[in-house]
Amino acid sequence: SSTTHVFATGRPSHCSLHAPWSIDMDLSRSATCTVAAVAVVCLMLPRPCAPAGDQLAVGELLLLGKSVVSDGGAFALGFFVPDDATPARQYLGIWYNNIPGRPTVVWVANRETPLFANRTSSSSGPAPALALANDSTLVLSGADGGVLWTSGVPSVGTSSSSSSAVLRNDGNLVVRSPNGTALWQSFDHPTDTLIPGMKVRMSHRTLRGDIFVSWKSPGDPAPGSFSYGVDPGTYIQLLLWNGTRPYWRSPVWTGIAVTTNYIGAGTVIYTAVVDTTEEISTAFTVSDGASPTRYVITSSGEFQVVSWNGTASAWATLDSWPGSSGCSRYGYCGAYGYCDVMAAACRCLDGFEPANAAEWSDGRFEQGCRRKEALPPCGVLDGEGFLPMPSMKVPDKFLLEGGNRSAEECAARCAANCSCVAYAYADLQSSSAKGEVSRCLVWVGDLVDTQMIGGRMAVNGETLYLRVAVAAAASRGRNASKNALKIVLPVVASVLMLTCIFCLWFCRLKDKGRRTNSTESQNKLTASNWNEMGQGDHTEDLELPCIRFADIVTATRNFSETCMIGRGGFGKVYKGTLDRGQVVAIKRLSKNSDQGAEEFKNEAILISKLQHRNLVRLLGCCTEAAEKLLIYEYLPNKGLDTILFVQ
Numbered sequence: 001s002s003t004t005h006v007f008a009t010g011r012p013s014h015c016s017l018h019a020p021w022s023i024d025m026d027l028s029r030s031a032t033c034t035v036a037a038v039a040v041v042c043l044m045l046p047r048p049c050a051p052a053g054d055q056l057a058v059g060e061l062l063l064l065g066k067s068v069v070s071d072g073g074a075f076a077l078g079f080f081v082p083d084d085a086t087p088a089r090q091y092l093g094i095w096y097n098n099i100p101g102r103p104t105v106v107w108v109a110n111r112e113t114p115l116f117a118n119r120t121s122s123s124s125g126p127a128p129a130l131a132l133a134n135d136s137t138l139v140l141s142g143a144d145g146g147v148l149w150t151s152g153v154p155s156v157g158t159s160s161s162s163s164s165a166v167l168r169n170d171g172n173l174v175v176r177s178p179n180g181t182a183l184w185q186s187f188d189h190p191t192d193t194l195i196p197g198m199k200v201r202m203s204h205r206t207l208r209g210d211i212f213v214s215w216k217s218p219g220d221p222a223p224g225s226f227s228y229g230v231d232p233g234t235y236i237q238l239l240l241w242n243g244t245r246p247y248w249r250s251p252v253w254t255g256i257a258v259t260t261n262y263i264g265a266g267t268v269i270y271t272a273v274v275d276t277t278e279e280i281s282t283a284f285t286v287s288d289g290a291s292p293t294r295y296v297i298t299s300s301g302e303f304q305v306v307s308w309n310g311t312a313s314a315w316a317t318l319d320s321w322p323g324s325s326g327c328s329r330y331g332y333c334g335a336y337g338y339c340d341v342m343a344a345a346c347r348c349l350d351g352f353e354p355a356n357a358a359e360w361s362d363g364r365f366e367q368g369c370r371r372k373e374a375l376p377p378c379g380v381l382d383g384e385g386f387l388p389m390p391s392m393k394v395p396d397k398f399l400l401e402g403g404n405r406s407a408e409e410c411a412a413r414c415a416a417n418c419s420c421v422a423y424a425y426a427d428l429q430s431s432s433a434k435g436e437v438s439r440c441l442v443w444v445g446d447l448v449d450t451q452m453i454g455g456r457m458a459v460n461g462e463t464l465y466l467r468v469a470v471a472a473a474a475s476r477g478r479n480a481s482k483n484a485l486k487i488v489l490p491v492v493a494s495v496l497m498l499t500c501i502f503c504l505w506f507c508r509l510k511d512k513g514r515r516t517n518s519t520e521s522q523n524k525l526t527a528s529n530w531n532e533m534g535q536g537d538h539t540e541d542l543e544l545p546c547i548r549f550a551d552i553v554t555a556t557r558n559f560s561e562t563c564m565i566g567r568g569g570f571g572k573v574y575k576g577t578l579d580r581g582q583v584v585a586i587k588r589l590s591k592n593s594d595q596g597a598e599e600f601k602n603e604a605i606l607i608s609k610l611q612h613r614n615l616v617r618l619l620g621c622c623t624e625a626a627e628k629l630l631i632y633e634y635l636p637n638k639g640l641d642t643i644l645f646v647q
Contacts, residue, residue, distance in 0.1 A: 056165040062130040064090065064115075072169035073097055074292075079115070079128075080105060083219030089114035091221055092130055092140050092149065094171055094186065096292055099308060104315070106171055106193040106294065107186050108221045110140055110149040136163040136175050136183050151175065154183035170197045191221070194284070194295040200238065201281040202230035209279075214297040226301045234400070235280050236439075240303050240321070246330040247301055248322040249449055251393040251460035255428030255439060259459055263318045266290055267307055293318075328451065330396075334368025335446035338392070342454035349447065350387050351468035368446075373469035378418035386411065386423075387468050391461035393451035394424045394441060401440040410440035411465065419444040422466050547631055549624035551579060552586060559588065575634060584619060585635070589628040604630060 054071045056062055067078030076097040079090045082105070092110055095103035115128050128148075130140050138151040154175065162178040173186040187198050190212050194200065202209030209232065214224035226247065231239045238250040253273055261269045268287035274280070286293045291308040298304060302320050309316045322328035325344035333339050333346035334355070340347050346360075348369035354360035355367040376383030401413055407425045414423035426439040453461040555576030556563045566573035571589040578584060604621055617633040 054167050056130070056132050058132050058134055058161045058163055060132070063127055064129075068167050069097055070167045070169040070171070074169045075106075075167060075171040076103075077167045077173060082221055085219065087116050089116060090128070091115070093221075094167070094173060096308075099292065100313060105221070106191075106195055107173070108191050109138075111191065111221045111223060113148040114221075115142060115148065132163065132165050132175070134161060134163075136177065138165060138175060138184070151184050151189075171195050172197065192224075192297045196285045196293070197283065199281040199283045200228075200230060201279050202232065202235050203279050204235070204277065207232045207235075212297055214301070215299050217299050224297075224299045226297050226299070228297050228303060230280065234398075236400075237396075238282075240297070240301070242301060246396075246449075248303065248328065249330055249393075249396055250321075251451075251453065252398075252424075252441070252462075254426040254460065254462050256459070263293075263305070263307065264316075267293060267318075269293065269305070331449045332365060333450070334365045335448055336369040336371075337365055338450035338452055340452045342452075347452075349450065349466055350389060351466060371468070375467065375469055381415065383470055384467060385470055386414075386465040389452075389464045389466060391453055391458060392464040393449075393453050393460065394462060394464050395422070395443060395447040395450045397445060397448060398424075398441040398443050401442055404438050405440045406438065410438075410442075413440065414442045414465070414467070417442070417444065420467065421445075422447060422464055424462055424464050426462055545620040547578075547620040547622050547629075549622050549627055549629075552576065552622055552629060552631070554579070555584070556586060571628075582619075583634040585616075585632040587630040587632065589630075591626055591628075 054068055056068060062068060062078065064079050067076045069076045074097060075094055077094050078092070080093050080095065080103045081088050081090055082102075083089075091105075091108050091114055093103070093105045094107040095105045109130075128140070128142050130138065133139055136154050139147055140149040142148050163175065163183070165173060165175045167173050171186075174182050175184040176182050188210070190198060190210055192212055192214050194212060200210050200212070209230045211227050211229040213228075214226040216222040216224040225243055227241045229239065231237050231249075234252075236253040239246050240248040257273060259271045261271070263269055266287070267290045269284055270286070271282060271284045273282045284295075291310065293305065293307040295303065295305050302322075304320045305318045306315045307318055308314075322330075323344075326332060327339040327344050327346060328341060336349050336352045337346050337354075338349055339345075346365045348354060351372055352369035353372050355370045356364075359365075359367060401410065405413065405425075410423055410425040414420040420442050422443045424441045426441075428437050428439055450464070553559070555578050556574040557576075559572075559574060563574045563576060564572055565575045565585065568587075571587060574586045574588065576584055576586050604618070616635060618630060619633060620631045622629040622631070
C-alpha cells in the first residue's frame with residue numbers, strides 16, 4: 001500500500017515562545033525548599049561549598065567569579081558578562097576555556113532572567129549561585145534566593161545525594177545518577193550554537209525537536225528573532241525561521257548518511273544523518289587536530305560555520321547561509337524561478353519565462369515566472385514531457401509518496417496526476433533504519449524556493465524533473481544545443497591552437513637537440529662512449545666519425561626494403577647514398593638483441609683498428625635514438641677476389 005504525506009513549511013507550534021529555554025515556573029515547592037536549605041547550610045560553613053574539578057555535587061555551590069572546567073580543559077561553566085552595559089548583567093553559561101578575550105559562549109541557562117548582582121563568595125549575605133538539588137535538578141538562585149532558572153525535574157527522577165553534574169570536555173553539561181545514567185544534559189536544550197557532538201533532532205511521534213535560537217543582539221543572550229531546526233512538516237529538511245516565516249531552507253535529504261566537507265587546511269567537517277523509527281537527527285564532527293569549529297545563528301539571521309584562527313586570534317567564517325547576495329533567501333526568486341547560487345542571480349526554470357519582464361530586469365522577482373507554452377489538456381500525454389534539471393535544491397511544499405517506489409514508478413505517479421508539475425527521486429542507499437530504500441517527491445502547486453547548487457553544497461543537489469509542453473522541451477533542446485556550441489566551439493578551438501603551439505615548440509626543441517647532436521658528432525668516438533654502454537676496458541681513441549641518424553634515414557629511404565641488400569643474425573644491411581654522393585653499406589643491428597649490442601661494440605672497435613686495403617673499410621657509426629648502426633664502404637656486386645687478385 002502507498003501513503004502520501006503533505007509537507008508544508010512552517011515554524012513548529014511548540015516554538016511559539018522558545019520552549020527549549022523557557023524557565024519552568026512550576027518548580028515544586030519542595031524542590032525550592034531543598035535548594036534553599038542547601039544554600040543556607042553551605043553559607044553557614046566556614047568556607048563555601050565550592051565544586052571541585054569538572055563536577056558539581058549535591059551540597060556544592062557555584063558562585064559568581066568561580067567556574068567548573070572540563071577534564072580536558074576545553075570548556076568552562078560559570079558566570080559571564082556579555083557586554084559593557086551598566087548595571088552589569090550576568091549569565092550562567094558554557095564557553096571555550098582556551099579562547100582568549102571575551103568568552104565565546106556556546107550555551108546559556110538564564111537567557112531571559114539575567115543576574116543584576118555583583119556579589120561573590122567573599123561578600124556577606126546571600127549570593128547568586130548554581131546548586132544541584134537532591135532531586136537531581138540544577139537550580140540557579142538570585143541574591144534574594146529566588147529561582148532564576150532550573151533544569152527541571154528529570155523524566156527519570158531520582159533522589160540521591162550521590163548525583164552529580166559533570167562538564168564534559170565536549171562542552172556538554174550532564175546531570176548523572178550514581179550509576180552513571182544521564183538524567184539531564186545541556187545538549188538537549190541548545191541555545192544558538194551547535195558544536196561537535198550535538199544533535200539537531202525531531203521525534204517522529206511528537207513532531208517536536210531541538211530548536212536553536214539566535215541572541216537578541218551580539219551583547220544580549222535573550223532569545224532573538226531567528227531560529228533553526230528540523231522542519232516539523234517534513235523532517236527531511238532543515239529550516240531557518242525569521243519569527244514564524246521561513247527565512248532559509250536546507251537542501252532536502254537525499255539519503256546520504258555521511259557527507260564530508262573540506263573546509264580549509266587541517267579542517268574537515270563530517271556531517272551524519274541518522275533516521276530511526278523514533279527520531280531523525282543530524283550531527284557533525286571535525287577531523288583530529290582541527291581548530292575549534294562551531295555552527296552559530298547570528299542575531300542578524302546568518303547561519304554560519306566558524307573556526308578559530310590561532311594566527312589571527314579571531315573566529316574565521318568558513319561558510320554562511322543564506323549569504324549576502326539575498327538570492328538564497330527563502331522564495332526570493334518567486335514561483336517557478338530559481339537561484340543560481342554560483343552566479344548569485346535569479347533565473348526561470350527551463351520552459352518558463354519571467355511573469356513580468358520589466359520587474360525582473362529591475363531586480364524584483366516576487367511575481368516569479370510563467371510557462372512559455374501551456375500544458376495540453378489533461379489526458380493528452382503525447383503533448384507533454386519531463387525536462388531534467390540536475391544539481392538542484394528541489395522546491396519546498398512537496399508530497400512524499402511512500403511505498404519504496406522505483407524511479408520509473410515515481411515518474412509514472414506524477415504523469416498520472418494532471419496536477420503534478422514536477423517530481424524528484426532519490427535512492428536512500430539503505431541509510432534509513434526504517435527500511436525505506438527510496439524517496440519519491442511530487443509537486444502539485446507552485447514551485448518555490450528552488451536553487452541550482454554549486455560549491456561545497458553540490459553534493460546535496462539532485463535532479464528535478466519538470467513537466468512541460470513538448471514545444472517547450474524542443475525549444476530547450478535547441479537552446480541547449482546552441483549554448484553547448486557557444487561553449488564547445490571556443491574550447492575546441494583553444495585546445496587545437498594550444499596543441500599546435502606545443503607541437504611547433506616541441507619540433508623546434510627536438511630540431512635544436514639534433515643540431516646539437518650533429519655538432520657533437522663531429523668529435524671522434526672514444527672509449528668513453530663505450531664505457532657508457534658497459535664496455536669500460538677500452539681506453540684508446542677509436543678515431544671513428546659519427547653520422548647523423550637523419551642522414552642515414554634519408555640515405556636508405558627510411559630503411560626501405562628495396563634498399564636492403566642482406567640480413568644477418570643481429571640485424572639487416574642496407575645500401576644507401578649519403579648527401580655527398582658516397583654509396584655506403586649500412587648495417588643496422590636489432591634493438592632487442594643484447595648479443596647484437598655486444599657484437600656492435602666489438603665490430604666497431606676491431607674493424608676501426610684493423611683498417612687494411614684488403615678489408616672493407618668502416619666509415620663511421622651512429623648511436624642516436626637507441627640505434628646501433630655501422631657504415632661501411634660499399635663494394636659493388638662482385639666478390640672479394642676481384643680486389644685481392646686484380647692486376
